[in-house]
Amino acid sequence: MGVNAEIEYPVIEFRSSDLKRGTDGWNRLCKRVREACETFGSFEVVYEKISTEVREEVFRLIKELVEVPVERKQKNVSPMPFHGWVGSCSQISLLYEGFGVGDASNYDSIKSFAQLMWPDGYPHFCDIVYTLATQMEELNKLIWLMIIDSYGLGEESLKMSYTTLIRMVKYMAPPSGKFEIGLFPHTDKPISTLICEDKISGLEIEVKDGQWLRLSNLSPSSFVFMVGDPFKAWSNGRLKSGMHRVMMSGDKDRYSIAAFAVPNKGTIIKTPKELIDDQHPQLYKDFDFMEYFFFTASDLAKRFNSNQQIDAFAALSPPISN
Ligand SMILES: O=C(O)CCC(=O)C(=O)O
Numbered sequence: 001m002g003v004n005a006e007i008e009y010p011v012i013e014f015r016s017s018d019l020k021r022g023t024d025g026w027n028r029l030c031k032r033v034r035e036a037c038e039t040f041g042s043f044e045v046v047y048e049k050i051s052t053e054v055r056e057e058v059f060r061l062i063k064e065l066v067e068v069p070v071e072r073k074q075k076n077v078s079p080m081p082f083h084g085w086v087g088s089c090s091q092i093s094l095l096y097e098g099f100g101v102g103d104a105s106n107y108d109s110i111k112s113f114a115q116l117m118w119p120d121g122y123p124h125f126c127d128i129v130y131t132l133a134t135q136m137e138e139l140n141k142l143i144w145l146m147i148i149d150s151y152g153l154g155e156e157s158l159k160m161s162y163t164t165l166i167r168m169v170k171y172m173a174p175p176s177g178k179f180e181i182g183l184f185p186h187t188d189k190p191i192s193t194l195i196c197e198d199k200i201s202g203l204e205i206e207v208k209d210g211q212w213l214r215l216s217n218l219s220p221s222s223f224v225f226m227v228g229d230p231f232k233a234w235s236n237g238r239l240k241s242g243m244h245r246v247m248m249s250g251d252k253d254r255y256s257i258a259a260f261a262v263p264n265k266g267t268i269i270k271t272p273k274e275l276i277d278d279q280h281p282q283l284y285k286d287f288d289f290m291e292y293f294f295f296t297a298s299d300l301a302k303r304f305n306s307n308q309q310i311d312a313f314a315a316l317s318p319p320i321s322n
């Protein structure tokens with residue numbers, strides 16, 4: 001076990017001039033994004049189109065949010081897995097506290113959330129969080145498009161309706177001198193995730209069995225893109241859904257906001273036929289995203305490590321050729 005400093009984790013800068021689809025710059029980005037997602041299951045994306053002022057203001061507001069009385073926080077509930085408020089608890093971590101807002105690029109969703117937290121519904125909170133959530137959703141879409149283009153597929157291959165769940169999280173600093181878990185090792189269950197942190201590091205990626213790489217120098221314009229389990233299944237196992245965790249040390253609390261792409265009810269995850277051939281037999285059956293999402297939150301799923309759940313649920317055995 002340890003943190004390996006030799007591994008070169010991909011840092012990919014999205015310059016505006018390279019974001020025109022079909023240009024050489026775009027094609028180079030597509031290739032790098034694909035390689036990163038196939039090797040690491042994640043990468044750091046430097047994206048200056050999302051202003052650092054908006055990011056900083058969101059984190060200032062999350063610091064206000066964690067101060068609201070617990071009776072109000074407890075109103076942030078949802079029938080959907082991973083969508084509600086979670087306070088310090090042994091299942092996740094004693095250092096963790098997180099709030100969830102589903103369908104966050106819909107202003108009314110944020111408004112409903114803010115009305116539960118503050119008597120006046122805090123319009124400024126709504127405006128700023130909405131701005132960041134919609135911009136992160138756009139960035140996620142752009143990365144999906146790069147992945148599709150990198151495989152030479154048409155847009156219909158990953159066409160699905162989905163909403164963006166945001167989770168706003170505080171990780172408390174551990175007791176003095178300690179190195180403690182902030183979020184247990186897991187793979188993400190939605191299609192993909194973008195993580196935005198507020199200066200304090202803590203996110204670690206498993207690069208090989210038991211070898212963790214700490215992402216400690218993210219730039220102020222960086223996000224971490226993470227492939228989720230259903231995306232791995234969609235890609236016929238080409239993309240990796242990597243294990244990651246949060247480890248806390250030092251005396252500062254850490255804040256992050258993550259945007260998860262959660263497909264709507266009824267969405268079937270299906271590998272495009274172009275990604276299946278004799279060399280790449282079909283590894284996963286077609287499956288209903290929501291059934292998988294609920295499975296991962298069930299007692300049955302607890303029998304598996306997080307990174308084994310997708311195979312337990314959807315692997316075809318034996319794989320089938322086209
Ligand atoms: O806070 C972070 O940096 C990571 C959060 C995360 O991995 C998750 O919520 O799934």
Ligand SMILES: [Fe+2]
Nearest residue numbers: 186187188244
């Ligand atoms: Fe995660």
